[in-house]
Amino acid sequence: MDALLILAGLMLMLLGLIWLIRMAFSTSLFWGLGSLLPPITLIYLLRYWRQARKAVLLGALGIIPLIVGVTLLASQDAERLQAILSLQWMEAEQQAPGSLDIRLNGELNGQPFRPQHAELIDGVLSLREGGDFFARREVQIRLDGQPGPQLKLSLLPDDPAPRPLVEISWLLPEQDLPEARMLQRGYTLHLDLQAQAPNRYVGDFHLVLPRSLATNLSGRIELYSDRLRYRDGRVDLSHDSEDTLAYVLRDYLQRRFATRAVSLADLNVSDFSAGKLDLPVTALVDGQSQQLQVQLSKQARGWQVLDDHYPALPAAQVTPTAPAAAQLQVAPRVQRSVDRRLRFTLQRLLLNPNHYHNLQVRARTLTGRQAQGRFDGVNTRGEVVIRQTLSGTDEATFQLRPEDIRSIELLEP
Known part of the structure; x- marks a missing residue:
């Protein structure tokens, strides 16, 4: 609607200008040629106002739908308006080094995605x-585990379970929290993805949700398969992610203990803003558990371990007569049960409510009230729902607005 109003306004203004130039040519050839130049056009308007005012009025009428359309566009998609006004659409489209090639057509919740x-x-x-912390628009599809080198999946609305869980969310300009819809049936999904080195999947993507959700997407996508980033064929150590830190720490431990048989436990790092980290690291080195305290710093070359003076490992040598002996047996990844209480915040709860569903929480409001019970999700109004068992089968339900919550605790790991 906004695009149609803007287009209608521009068309009326253009018709008014064409009409004015035609009037100038009908007056004389001199005025006609002169009307193509703005200063002479203004002089013509002042001298022949009685004849030219109709064309001016037509052009002025175009300002009304133009302003209405721009206002609607600003309220619905401010970034798109900014890109139009800054003339970014006139620049040649260039893909930034290391960026993803995503060519999707369609809409999410009735808006371009x-x-x-x-x-x-x-x-x-x-x-x-x-x-931002909350995505403006997002699609998540929860598959049954990480796929291998190839992923092919075609589902129709009537196909039986089990089916991946599809979640869409969107954040309107006047909202503080995104709205989300989840469904496990009634949609069409087609995936045909191939793994590409070093860490990407590339292929076709097609998703159609029920008509009430106004969501259909089709095209070719490129996705990262881990949170490492590469530059000129090498890992970009300046990228802030747990995978980058794990890569740096694994290389450090391999050189420190002179072995390639190193596996790391999860690091659980969420804040990289300080540029310095003091991490407790649990690793399995040659089958033996190691507990270390490691300091990392982000420098010009990226993340590095402080006081790292260990030499590089010698290149692995392959023995032709016994090829199996040259292959190092890499220890399995250490599995640790992650205590979700350590990183629990209200923002994490709102961002991924399914991760904490049915766990014991305790919330305190700005007015001093306390609500304790099992977390029962976020309702359609964005309120945190806490269910408390009173006695027997009786239950009480608390619905708290996020802005009214002073503090919230997770009581179970």
Whole structure:
């Protein structure tokens, strides 16, 4: 609607200008040629106002739908308006080094969807538009585990379970929290993805949700398969992610203990803003557990371990007579049960409510009230729902607005 109003306004203004130039040519050839230049056009308007005012009025009428259309566009998609006014659309489209090639057509919740971030990690395919804490628009598809070198999946609305869980979310300009819809049936999904070195999936993507959700996407996508980034064929150590830190720490431990048989436990790092980290590291080195305290710093070359003076490992040598002996047996990844209480915040709860569903929480409001019980999700109004068992089968339900919550605790790991 906004685009039609803007186009209608511009058309009326253009017709008014063409009519004015035609009037100038009908007056004389001199005025006609002169009307093509703005200063002479203004002089013609002042001298022949009685004849030219009709064309001016037609052009002025075009200002009304133009202003209405621009106002609607600003309220619905401010970034798109800014890109139009800054004339970015006139520049040749260039793909930044290391960026993803995403060519999707369609809409999410009735609005154009242009994701800048895409990944398929730990079995979750995510397409995300916007770089803030809450995505402006996002699609998540939870698959049954991380796929191998190839992923082919075709589902129709009537196909039986089990089916991946599809979640879409969107954040309107006047909202503080995004709205989300989840469904496990009634949609059409087609994936044909191939793994490409070093850490990407590339292929076709097609998703159609029920008509009430106004979401259909089709095209070719490129996704990261981990949170490492590469530059000129090498790992970009300046990228802030747990995978980058794990890469740096694994290389450090391999050189420190002179072995390639190193496996790391999860690091659980969420804040990289300080540029310095003091991490407790649990690793399995040659089959033996190691507990270390390691300091990292982000320098010009990226993340590095402080006081790292260990030499590089010698290149692995292959013995032709015994090839199996040259292969180092890499220890399995250490599995640790992650205590979700350590990183729990209200923002994490709102961002991923399914991760904490049915766990014991305790919330305190700004007015001093306390609500304790099991977390029962976030309702359609964005309120945190806490369910408390009173006695027997009796229950009480608390619905708290996020802005009214002073503090919230997770009582179970």
